[in-house]
Amino acid sequence: MQFMQALKDRWSSSNSLVCVGLDPEPAKFPRNFAGDEEGVFAFCRDIADATAQYACAFKPQIAHFAALGAEGALTRLIAHLHAAHPGVPVILDAKRGDIGSTAEQYAREAFDRYAADAVTANPYLGRDSVQPFLDRADRGVVILCRTSNKGAGDLQDLVIDGRPLYQHVAEKVANEWNTHGNCALVVGATWPEQLREVRAIIGDMPILVPGVGAQGGDAEAVVRNAATKDGMGLLVSSSRAILYASSGDDYAEAAARAARELRDTINAARG
Ligand SMILES: O=c1ccn([C@@H]2O[C@H](COP(=O)(O)O)[C@@H](O)[C@H]2O)c(=O)[nH]1
Numbered sequence: 001m002q003f004m005q006a007l008k009d010r011w012s013s014s015n016s017l018v019c020v021g022l023d024p025e026p027a028k029f030p031r032n033f034a035g036d037e038e039g040v041f042a043f044c045r046d047i048a049d050a051t052a053q054y055a056c057a058f059k060p061q062i063a064h065f066a067a068l069g070a071e072g073a074l075t076r077l078i079a080h081l082h083a084a085h086p087g088v089p090v091i092l093d094a095k096r097g098d099i100g101s102t103a104e105q106y107a108r109e110a111f112d113r114y115a116a117d118a119v120t121a122n123p124y125l126g127r128d129s130v131q132p133f134l135d136r137a138d139r140g141v142v143i144l145c146r147t148s149n150k151g152a153g154d155l156q157d158l159v160i161d162g163r164p165l166y167q168h169v170a171e172k173v174a175n176e177w178n179t180h181g182n183c184a185l186v187v188g189a190t191w192p193e194q195l196r197e198v199r200a201i202i203g204d205m206p207i208l209v210p211g212v213g214a215q216g217g218d219a220e221a222v223v224r225n226a227a228t229k230d231g232m233g234l235l236v237s238s239s240r241a242i243l244y245a246s247s248g249d250d251y252a253e254a255a256a257r258a259a260r261e262l263r264d265t266i267n268a269a270r271g
Contacts, residue, residue: 003117003140003182006089007206010056011232013087016263017223017270019208020051021093021239022060022077026068028244030251040065041073043251045080047243050252052085054259057235059208061093078114091142091208091235092116097129107132111139118142120186120208123169124155127177137180145169145198148188148211166194167201174202184208187226189217189236196225204228206235212262213241219262223269231270238262 001009011017022044026035033039048058058081065074081090092114096106110119110133118140121130133141146156146166156166166187173183185202187195189211198207207226211217219236227233238258246254 002138003089004206006087006117007057007140007235008232010087010089014054014056015267016054016056017227017232017234017236017266018055018259018263019057019059019091019235019237020048020055020242020259021210021237022048022058023064023239023243024068024070024073025064025240025244028240028247030247030249032249035068037068037070037073040068040070041076041080044073044077046252047255048077048081049084050256051242051259052088054256054263055088057089057091058085059091059093059235059237059239061239075114078116082115089117089140090115091118091120091140093120095120095122095144096133097122097125099125100128100131103129104132107136111136118184120144123173123177127172130177134177134180134182137182140182140184142184142186142208143169143173143177145173145185146187146191146194148190148215148217152188152191167197170198170201174205178205184235186210188215189219189222190215192218192221192225195222199226199228199233204233206233208235208237210237210239212236213238213258219265220269223266227270234266236262236266 024040033043120142157164184206242258245258
């Protein structure tokens with residue numbers, strides 16, 4: 001099934017806008033998990049299984065696997081997510097983008113090697129650097145627009161033709177790049193005003209919103225400023241606040257509780 005349809009179906013069936021981020025950091029694992037490939041896989045699997053009922057999507061972050069030499073764990077994890085939680089889209093957070101020939105390999109990496117349903121991409125090299133992702137009509141391309149980090153504005157806010165650069169990205173993706181209807185944008189929860197501005201530009205296009213939880217973003221403000229009229233349109237992503245809610249033997253229950261509480265906070269704001 002196409003990514004966008006799968007996401008819409010999952011929003012409805014789960015009644016959740018929570019995207020569970022999977023960023024393994026062995027130093028924070030409970031005592032029974034080693035930092036090797038098996039431990040990384042088993043920890044992420046347990047968290048995913050415990051939180052799936054509260055999730056509209058999963059978002060494994062590739063650097064957290066690759067830095068450990070645990071790409072095999074990422075492959076196994078995504079295969080497990082598809083098998084154990086069919087219908088829950090998997091977004092590989094890789095922030096890829098490069099000259100065309102390399103971007104083609106990045107698209108193969110995300111969609112063929114790892115079998116992700118969608119991948120995050122960096123648009124700041126221009127359209128050709130993400131075209132191989134855009135061309136995969138059945139998969140999603142989640143394009144950085146206004147990122148959640150403190151320095152996001154250093155470049156993304158530079159004013160060109162009277163508008164900040166990130167607004168040009170939003171406009172270009174919505175009006176020119178989204179020819180297959182498979183695009184979404186990334187805007188950080190840490191920037192509620194920019195979320196509102198981007199929503200006004202892009203209509204109903206989904207927005208992946210990292211930055212609640214460990215980065216301190218306000219989930220209610222995210223919904224107020226950026227939900228679509230039908231109360232959808234968002235993937236509110238949290239990683240560390242869910243993954244490491246407890247380092248004790250109750251890690252899975254604590255993760256489930258954190259995911260459920262985030263879902264409930266968001267749903268209360270959706271009204
Ligand atoms: O603008 C962005 C884009 C991506 N991220 C990623 O999301 C998670 C956030 O983790 P938390 O533990 O919930 O803070 C992480 O994988 C980032 O690489 C982002 O934070 N901001």
